[in-house]
Structures are given as structure tokens and as C-alpha cells.
Amino acid sequence: MLAFLGHNIALNLKARGLASGFDFLSKEAGFAIGFSLIPFTETDTYGRAFIVGLLNTIFVAFVSMILATVLGTIIGVARVSKHPPTAAAALVYVEGLRNIPLLLQVLFWQQLLINGLPSVRQSLNLGGWVFLNNRGLVLPDVSAGALPVPPSSMAAIIAATLIGLIVIALRRAEPSRRRQVAVWGLGALLALEVLLATLTVDWSRPALTGFNFRNGVVLVPEFVALVVALTIYNAAFIAEIVRAGIESVNKGQREAAAALGLPPRLTMRLIVLPQAMRVVIPPLANQYSHLLKASSLATVIGYPDLVNVFLGTTLNQTGRAIEIVTMTMAVYLVLSALVAGFTSWFNARVALVER
Template sequence: MQTAANQTPTRGSLLYDPKFRGAVYQVALIAIIAFVFYEAASNAVENLRRARIASGFGFLENTAGFDINQALINFSAAGSTYGDAFIVGLLNTLLVAAIGIVFATILGFTIGVARLSRNWIVAKVAMVYVEIVRNIPLLLQLLFWYHAVLAPLPQPRNSIQMGAGFFLNARGLYLPKLIFESSAWYVLGAMVIGGVAAFLFRRWAKEQQQRTGRQYPIGLMTLALIIGLPVITWIVLSAAGAHPATVDVPIKGTFNLTGGLQVFPEFVALLLGLVIYTAAFIAEVVRAGILAVSRGQTEAASALGLTPGQTLRLVVIPQAMRVIIPPLTSQYLNLTKNSSLAVAIGYPDLVQVFMGTVLNQTGQAIEVVVITMAVYLTISLVTSFIMNIYNRRVAIVER
């Protein structure tokens, strides 16, 4: 007959295994979370049924019945669905986020480096820019650009001509539009080939530099391959009579402008606000990253005969990137999420189109909100994933 002492777990049993206990705790936590979500979903479905509110995602196939002024795909009130409206809003959000990230990065790096300039005026101007812009709410800046800067522009009949084919008025910026033909695929193929060749040349040049110490013009060669090769292809096709594209130039009429590409003032105001606001924070991130590099690195580069520009580009910035990338990722995510403030100035982004017009017409609050949240979550996770890959590449490897 076993005693109570013999029934106690021994040191070798599963109860003393930290991995087993950790797995049990995790399974229990997952079960609790799943139960909470199940109860919440069940209650939501039951409440919708009692209130006689339709549920499900079938509304996405219904006809929208409204127009959107800026659409990157074909969209019409009579023939497009709510699902098409969702795609239009999503593409508009991705467009302003992608362009905003590029310009905010360029401006932010420039301002961040300028803050550390030895020129007193340049450093102080950069400091004033950062301190003023980042302490004014973004919403107020968007309203300023839209109502105070763009709204007072003249009407189309009095458009400001900014060169051949460029007009500016209260309805936006009109500029020449390229209409691509079938032969444009050859130009795109040349660009892809140039990008692959530039990547291979960059790897070869770095290997040669590590082996022999000789430096090659990587930047100039990259530009020549990515830009020069498509330009040469374009010229050859044009000389052969197969023009890759034609130019549609806007023409000023009595009351309006016809032809060309119209950039709406809502898009311009949103892009200006996001770029200028986010660049102020990126500038501080860049400045902190540069200051994190030891002064001895700069002194060693000077002793080797490098100019200040070469020292910054070849020594300081590469080492500062390991400090810059993590907070820079947060700024990219903030810019994408801040684009939802476009609803204040009427830019047809995902929030304005889907959570605004579509939600008001369909009443599918739960479905619309869940889809919108899932989209922003996906965009943020993809952005973080890409930036984390780059962060691992620039991180210092311990030996």
C-alpha cells in the first residue's frame, strides 16, 4: 500500500519540468482568450438579430451609388460596388502613405544632418523647424495647408501657369499625363534588368573593396543602370516608331482645364501635412543616431584623409543606422495611421470612403470597423516586417 509520501511528485516528473508547465499555462491562456472572443461574438450576433440588423459581408457586392473624385481603378456610381469602394479607399491610403514615407525620409534626414551642421544659421533654422512643426497638432497643420494655402488659389479660368503644361488653381495641380502604349513593357523590362544588374554590381563592388580596398562608383552605376537603361530603351523604341507613351497636355479653356493629370488639393494638403510633420520627428531620430556614433570614428576617418562629406556618408551614417532604424519604423507606422486624418479635409482614403460613406449607407458597423482595423493592422505588420529585415542587415554582429 502506497503512502502519501510515495505519491508526491518526484524531481523527474512533468510537474517539475518548466517547459511542460509553460506549455500548460499557454494552452490555458489561449483557451481563456478564445472563450472570451467566442462569448463576445455570440453576444454581438444575438444583439444584431434582436435588433433586426443584417450581418455578414454580402453588402460588399451591392451597388455603391456614389462617386469618388480620386480613384486609381475604374469606379462609377452606377456600376461599382461597395467592395470596389473599399479597394479605392485602400489604394488611396497606400498611395499617400508610400509617397509620404519617401519624401518624409528625405526631408527628415536632411533636417537631422542640418541640426548638427557647423554653420550656425543652418543648425538654428533646422532646430526652429523641428521645434515648431512637431509641437503643432497634425490636424491643425492639415487644415492650414488646405484652407489657408490651397483654398485661396484662383479659379480655373485664372489658373496660375507654372511652365509649359503645368497649371495651378483651387481645383488642384494640372500637369502633363503619360498615356502608355503596349511597347512600354519593354521599358519596364529594361528597368527590372537594370535593377538586377545594379544589385549584382553592388555586391561585386563590396567584395572587391573588402579584398583590395578599391572603391567603385556604386551610386553612379546604380543610377546609370536603373535610369539610363530604360531611357536608352525608350529612345531606341521611339526612333523605331514604336513610341512607348504619348503625352496628354492640359489645355486651358474659357472656364476650365481639359486633359492632363489632375492632382486634387485634398491629396496635396494631406501629403504636405504628413511629410512636414513626420519629417520633424525623423530629423530628431537621425540626429540621435548620429550622436550615438563615437567621436573617435570621425577622428579616425579624418586621420585617413576622408572629407567631412565622405566621413558622414561612409563612416557615420552606416553606423548610425542601427540606432535610427527601430524608431524610424515607428515613424513610418505613425505616418500611415495619421493618414486617416484625411477625413477632415475630404481626401477619399480608406476611413473617409469605407468607414464614412459606406458605413452610413449600409449600417454594417461591425463588419466595416473590423475590416478597416484589419487593413491598418496588416499594413503595420508588413511595414514592421520589412524594416526588421533591413534592421538585421545593418545591425552590428558580435564576434
């Protein structure tokens, strides 16, 4: 059926004198992109423009997912707080923000960042390393540092040593504690690798020179506005998911923890939240997929995501509507499937095993 439709589409396009196929991806784009994670110039191809838009979409969605999860968890815990002002404030946050259309929130934050923040010369100084102004968020830049030992060799030595220590600890640990030892060991391995990466780079502090900053990475206002809007909007829904998960845990669990002398903070972290995860994760996957697809609103404020760069500018210049729309749909389908697959895998890993 698909082959038949594809053949008919190709014949109809040919009859109308319209070109078809994906050969346009190798042609020169002829336009610039204001924000990209990889270098891009006007002489690069449409295929590279597609990659730039894809990376920008993944970047804004990934950052928003992390921030929305953290904020939503905090608000969700506050929703079940026994402190009335805290619970009331969390309720106002949830009911207020989730009932305002996301598009309006995106436009609000964009206008607030552009018109409400100071100019470059009056930038808000956040600790001397980070600056905020109406041109965006300026962060320190990083570059490879000079070490007597190559970073890759040092990383390999540290990783091999830690893996050996983890294996020895696993052999000596009791069977009931091996999983905990493995988790802590892998955590230590990751922490040391991050520390090594931090020590092997040179940090360049942004410096104001004239009417702009140098030695810094600038996150454009459109990116910041989109991340803020996606974060606070989706955090309201995640908060309700977390609240439902917490309330699904039997109250007897908390009473037993209190009888053992555990303070409320440890009870929530060690007893309630681990058991609430089996209720939280399935709807959380749907919320992540919604956030990913909602990131396409970036085109409204000019952030160069996949829809803006590929489905907008590239389509207008090439006219290959069927190919471009199909590729864009396929990207969102694959990304949503990856999000759902990861959350399903994680849910299976943290699920409680009943005996």
C-alpha cells in the first residue's frame, strides 16, 4: 500500500513538473542559523541544517525534561506537605500554571526576557562567571587543557582501577548488598570521570568588552524562554503525577517508619518515593513525550529547532514538502519511541519484586 502511494505521488509530482527525492540534502543551504551546537555556515548543506535543527530540538527537550522533573518532584512533595502554607502554595502553582496555554507562556517569557532584562553593559552578574541580559545567558567557555598524560589514557587507567575495585567489592559483599555496591561503585566511577573531565579543561570566564562579551558561550533568549516555559508548565503536571504516586503508598509504611524513629525527610526519601516510582514512571513517560512534541512551539519565537529550520526555512527554499514533512514526522516518532522505551526500561529496573 505504501509503495503504491509513493509511486503515485512520484508520478503526480513529475506530471506537474515538480522535483522529488532527497537529493536536495546535499545542496548548499544558503542561509544562516542563529544558534547551533555544531558549526554551521551559509555554505553548508541542507542535510547539515537538518542535523543542526535536530540537535537543537534534542538539547532544549533534554534540558527541559531534567529541570521539569526536579521542579515537579519538589512541587509534588510540597503538595502532600503537612504544612498548610506550603501545600497551598504548591496547589496554586499547579492549578494556575497548568491551566494557562503553553503557547501564551512561551510568548510571555520571551517578551519578559527581551524587554524586562537589562542591556549587555548592565548585565546581571551571577557570581562573576554567569551573566544574564536581553541577549541571553552567558556561560563560561571550556577548552582542552594541557596535561603531561593524555586525558584518554588517564581516564582509561582510572576506569580500569575502579572497575577492579568494584569487582573485588562485589565478590566480598553479601548477595543482598551486591546491587547496592554496584550502584555506589558505578556512581563513584562516573563522579571521578566527571572530575577528571573538569580538571582537564580550561575554563574561560566571560569578559565584557565594548558592547558584548568574549570568552563565553551565549544561550540565546529564545532558548532560555522556551526552556523556562516548558519547565514550569510541565512541572505542574509532573507534580500531580508525583503527588498521586506518594498518595498511592500505604500510610502504614510511614507509620512503621515513624515507629522506627526515622525522621520525615528520610521516610520520604527511603520509604515513600521508592515505592511511589512504580506509579509515577508510566504517566511520566507520556508527559515527557508531550514535552518533546511541545518543543516544536519554538518556531513561534524564532528558536531554530527542527520545525523552524527544516520544516520552515528549508521547505520554503526547496519546495520538497512531502520529503521534509515525512522526515520531520519520522524524527518525532523515533524520539518519542526512544523516550517511551527508556522509561519502560527504567520502570522495569525499579519495579518492586513481589514474593
